[in-house]
Amino acid sequence: MLSLLIILLASVSFAWTGVWNGGGGLLVDGAPVTVGSALEKPKDKLQAAQIPGLALLVNSIHSLNLPEEAKSEVLRAINPSAVRSYYKVSDSVYPDVREEMVTRYSRELGVSRDQVALFALTYTENHPSQKGERSVFLFPHFFALKKESEQAAVLFHEALWQLKSFATYQEVIRCEALMQKYLENPKSREAYFNFMTYFMKNFLANATQKAGT
Incomplete structure (x- = not known):
């Protein structure tokens, strides 16, 4: 559970800190490169049927x-979709x-670096020609998760930031945890009610208000 918490936090920070935005670039093998060069898409683009946990998550929605x-x-x-792609990547991608x-969250959470496990990172394109396109990179630890509900929860977590880009970390983690509990207890009225109440209030307020007008 500690590893899951760390990756979700890392994923959120990745989206917020703008590491791949602005006028900066990246160092690859010690040499500076532009973002465009560094972000050459991996070859292993996944189809829906190849993404563990996706079918469970979609059916639940x-x-x-x-x-x-x-x-x-x-x-x-x-x-x-045309604007949301998933890739299976190795731990050597974007070192x-x-x-x-790993360094940042090892320090902030007070754990050693070998306790940090990265499951996924999402990159949002800001270039005018591709603005809003998202690439979700799934790392080996994601595929090593033993429960399909855990994999679905990671995918749901990544999607929550698209639904509410200004959400707090606590909101995303709380909603993700409630979703996982519901996925693992689909016949529980309590699990369903707790998830739906929180999800609709914190992430779907605008959509549900529009539907009611």
Whole structure:
């Protein structure tokens, strides 16, 4: 559980700190390169059927008692599309970004570096020609998770930032944890109620209000 907490925190910080935005670049093998060169897409782009936990997550969203507009918004934030791609990558991809994340959260959480496990990182394109396109990079630890519900929870976590880019870390973690509990207890009315109440209030307020007008 500690490793899961760390990766989710790292993923959030990656999105907020703008490591790959602005006028800076990256050091690759000690040499400076532009963001465009550093972000050459990996070859292992995944189709929906190749992403563990995706089918469980999508089916669960379909089963929720949500207005169709809100449900469509959530599914757009999850499903692979022309503007959202998933890639299976090795631990050697983007080493400088990974090193920065591991070092930062090892220090902030007071744990050793070998306790930090990265599951996923999401990059949002800001170039005018591709603005808003998102690439979700899934690392080996993601595929090593033993529960499909855990993999679905990681994917849901990444999608939450698209639904509410200004959400707090506490909001995302709380919602992700409630979703995982519901995924693992789909017949529990309490698990369903707790998740839906929090999710709709904190992430879907605008969509549900529009549906009611």
